[in-house]
Amino acid sequence: MKKKMISALLAALMGATLLAGCGAEGKNTDKSDSVSKGSADAIRIVNGKIEIDKALKAYAKDYEERTGQKVVIESLGGGADIQGTLKSYKASDNMPDLFVIGGRGDFANWKDYVADLGDCKWASETNFAFKGDDGKVVGFPYAVEGYGITYNADILKKAGVDPTSLTNYDAFKNAFETIDAKKDELGLSAVCSVAAESGQMYWSTGNHLFGYYLSGGLKREDNQYFDEMLKGKLDTDRAAQFADFFKLLCDYSDKQVLISGTYDDQLALFAQGKSAFITEGNWIDPSLPDYDATFDCGIAPLAFTKEDMTSVLADSPSWWCAYKDGKNLDAVKAFLDDLALSEEGQKCLITDCGMISPYNNSTIKPEAPLAKSLQAYVDGGNTSSWAWSNMPEGIAQKATGVVFESYAKGDIDKDTFVKTLQSTIADYVAQSQQ
């Protein structure tokens, strides 16, 4: 009888240990509950830009010393699926107070969970805040990024091309011809560094370059071509001009980089001084020293139109949203105000992170060449929006990237390019609205 008793206990214990799996889950949530309760004031941020992790943490520490408010930075990135991680946080009831979104597509998932930040001080100091469908400010911009066609100022000077004149198709055509004629003299292997391979570079063509079709030359709030695009329509004349310009870029590009190059290949060509132009933006600033690039450079608008286009596309690449059900919303708002407007906050974003502040009153100026160039556009109000970031998700990767690649390779002609681009977009939009 005793033996039986023992074996029963053992069996029960074994079962219980196993089932402790269930129990542990319950315990875990308890634990995280008590963490956020125990330090009810700690603001937790999920940051999607791993590069600025160190600077942010330093700032958070400084902020805690100044105000007594603890801030925890949790950085994701380096290819991590940030939205996937956030979704799992939501599922396990472990949402951070501030989390990152990349645009309309991400926002659609979270729109029921974000807090209205319209009453914050910073909201009135910037053009780059993320607004929800009803126009309420819900996303905090922490940087401005901009792109167009980046030029090597030294080469342009030697070739006798004035970068400020590059504001329309003909100016670019002339500049390309001039430089191409002096290629050997200038030590160039190609005039432009463009990459259009659709497996890895779809974002450069399908998002960035196509972004100029959508909002190039327009006022920030002007969405006419974008709205048309969402109905599956392209403006034939504008698209044709865009196609001509893209062809021009391709014709003066290094062919191998164009059809099979990666981002690194594209960047190397430019940074080593072997090309005069590259279709990237100010995010290449930190990479230039890796190639010992000593030349001066700047950003010109990707002016594909016959008429002058003087603005570059600049916007916040992602935003921070506040979780509506977070327990310390007021502390979050105060923190954001400090990061955006205080001197310490500006120093963190501009000097330490090497970014451009989206806030009008920032007194600290960036030092990197492209950041300086972009800052001039921002200060002068010469920027257009990144309408492209609101396109249906995955459209560049799954749909338009291949169209650009085919055109770059010469598989299709201009008319087919415009026609296919339009039908591809129409199909994709219809599919994504289902």
Added chain:
Amino acid sequence: MNKKKPAAIGLLAVGIAAAVAALYMDITKADNNFRGPLLIIGLTLLIMGIYFFPTRKHRKIINALFLLPLVFTFAVTVLIPFASGIFYSLTDWNGIDYTKFVGFSNYITMFKSMDYLYSLLITVIFTVINMIFVNIFAFSLALLCTSKLKLKGFYQAAYFLPNLIGGIVLGYVWQFIFNKVLTVAIAGSDSMLTDPNLAFVAILIVSTWQYAGYIMMIYVTGLTGVPKDILEASNVDGAGAATTLFKIKMPMIANTFTVCIFLTLVNSFKQFDLNLAITNGAPARVLGDKIIQSTEFLALNIYNTAIGKNKYALGQTKAVVFFVILAIISLTQVSISKKREVEM
């Protein structure tokens, strides 16, 4: 004996009450640190109650209790995720929440979308060719490594080595070879990865190169397992190398073929990492008035649907169908091969 029944029922009742109370607190998110332990205590009592319950099926209960660990683990890691996967494929799940049931509309959308059908087609083509290539190469290498060659241990290790390198790293290395090395080696040529058909061949080459060594190991084991006396007897009877190979060795290792074909079939069908690293769907293929990604295999298509397009429910639907196809193919293949084994 009479006292036992009420005691067991008491244990059961207390156990159920405790467990239910704990689960209730979990669902209502009550602040109570005790609910975890309470659940464990409740479940423990429940199991003890079942154990002590006087019935003639006592032995069966004990058997079931001992199976519990395995069944529980299996359920948590396989059955429940699988069931919830099927469930999500019937909703408009976006990775966070689902708002409504959509029935089979995800399935209908999926079979209507051209990119999926194209992926399915090239995946099947890839699977068939890759399976044949890998097995031919692996078997030839295995013959080489079981012959009287010097240094065969070294060869064996060398052929096996590619399989030890992670697929993503391998993919990028080969991408570099195709893009940079080969274009220089054959001066003036474009990278293989810029042509839809050649890019397909490129993935095939890398995949075969990576996997043949692994399959070779299994063939080597099979070939060394062929009894020496049979080989000697056939030699005495005057069988040549070819006859020995086709009439003795191959029939003797028929079960090895089953395993190898099964492994390559399933693995080729699930090809993901090389696909992602080498081409990620590129290059473009012009098909009539449409242009599509030419080398996006099924697994990558599923990944891009869920992550790239943020269509989790549709991605899950594709995954369910992926599973069904895989199950049908591999079960058919195994049953056919098994039959042949018996005949031999």
